[in-house]
Amino acid sequence: MFPTLLQAAALGGDVAPVHDMSALGLFLQADIVVKLVMLGLLAASVWTWAIIFNKATKLRRMKxxxxxxxxxxxxxxxxxxLYDQVAQAPADPFSAVFAAGMREWRHANERGLSSSGAMRANLMQRMERVMSVTVGREMADTERYMTVLASVGSAGPFVGLFGTVWGIMGAFTNIAAQQNTSLAVVAPGIAEALFATAIGLVAAIPAVLAYNYFSSEIGRFGDRLDSFVTEFSAILQRHLEERG
Incomplete structure (x- = not known):
């Protein structure tokens, strides 16, 4: 923006500066601070889409x-x-939880199951605790990078707004320096500033939509996994009772 204004002043001040109003032109003519804001938002947008594709693929495979x-x-x-098939390399959270519970069950069988009710109750508590820990670990891995989506979705528009405010301040400074309030002078600087907000929205909207969708899907998957833990625990409890 500044070179074109200086060139216009050198030509006598009556010739309106020529501005490139394309996306690339708005970026190149923007103030350095606004450029940094735009680059940061573009990087956040690329990171957001990488997370979206990764999450979508991972959830599809997990299901x-x-x-x-x-x-x-x-x-x-x-x-x-089934345990012998999946124990070495569980391919999904269900297999990992099942393997954790069966591993504790086998250890108890190798040591010999006591007929004591208290001992069997302790065994069930240990198995449920081990499976709960495994569920937490698997779900934490599934939820990885969700905070990035939340952060970009919430902060992106405000970062873009900061770039806009900074750009408009620069535009008004140029207007005051030229003492010219014509639309040809005002519009380009404001357009460059508003472009930062547009990029902020481009980064934030997909992040918000993806965060809401993946949160819902991960929550349903977690509920499904918890139900499996309950059902598996009931099966093992029944086996203990049959042995007693």
Whole structure:
């Protein structure tokens, strides 16, 4: 913006400066602070879309793997055989939770299950605790980078607004220096400033929508995983009672 204004002044002050009103032109002509704001918002937007694609792919794979595991689990086959298949490398949170519970169950069997009710109650508590810890770890991994989406969605418009305010301040400073309030002088500087807000919204809107969607999907998946823990615990409890 400043070079074109100086060139116009050198030509006599009566010729309106020529401004490139394209997106690239608005960026190149903006103040250095506004440029930094725009670059930061563009970087946040790229990071946001990378997280969105990563989350979408991961959730799709998790749901497919969970459906396959549940089909095997409820098929009526041996739980020990299923454990031998998934224990080494659990492919999804369901497999990891199942493997954690079965590992504790096998250790108890190897040591010999006591007929004492208190001992069996302690075993059930240990298995439920181990599975709960595994659920927390798996869900924490699933929720990774969700705070980035929340931060970009909430802070993006305000960062863009800061760039806009700074740009408008610069535009009015130029207007005062030229003592010219014609639209040809005012409009380009304001357009450059408002472009920062536009970029802030471009970064924030997808982040907010993605955060709300993924939060809902992850929450449903977590509820489904908790239900599995409850059902699996009930199965193991029934086995203990049958042995007693």
């Amino acid at each position: 497919a793997a969970a459906a396959d595991f549940e089909e095997q689990f409820w098929s009526g086959g041996s739980l020990d055989q």
